[in-house]
Amino acid sequence: MTAEQLIADWRTVTKQDTYSSSSRVQDRLFDLYAEVQSQPVGRLIETWLSLTIQRDLFSSGEILELLDQIQGQLVSPVSTGS
Numbered sequence: 001m002t003a004e005q006l007i008a009d010w011r012t013v014t015k016q017d018t019y020s021s022s023s024r025v026q027d028r029l030f031d032l033y034a035e036v037q038s039q040p041v042g043r044l045i046e047t048w049l050s051l052t053i054q055r056d057l058f059s060s061g062e063i064l065e066l067l068d069q070i071q072g073q074l075v076s077p078v079s080t081g082s
């Protein structure tokens with residue numbers, strides 16, 4: 001799965017839940033990190049992974065905001081317009 005697909009899937013699940021456990025968030029973050037670790041957005045995911053150790057629950061609002069940030073920082077393919 002691509003990072004975009006992982007984000008879309010996570011959004012769908014998150015919109016149905018009020019809260020997610022830290023282990024559930026951590027699992028999804030690891031999946032995303034595997035796709036984007038070489039990009040600058042990898043640092044944001046690393047920060048959130050450390051939060052999953054400190055907290056028990058994350059609200060759906062927090063997760064959706066995080067996904068917006070990740071999506072906004074994803075490196076887009078460079079277009080070669082002529």
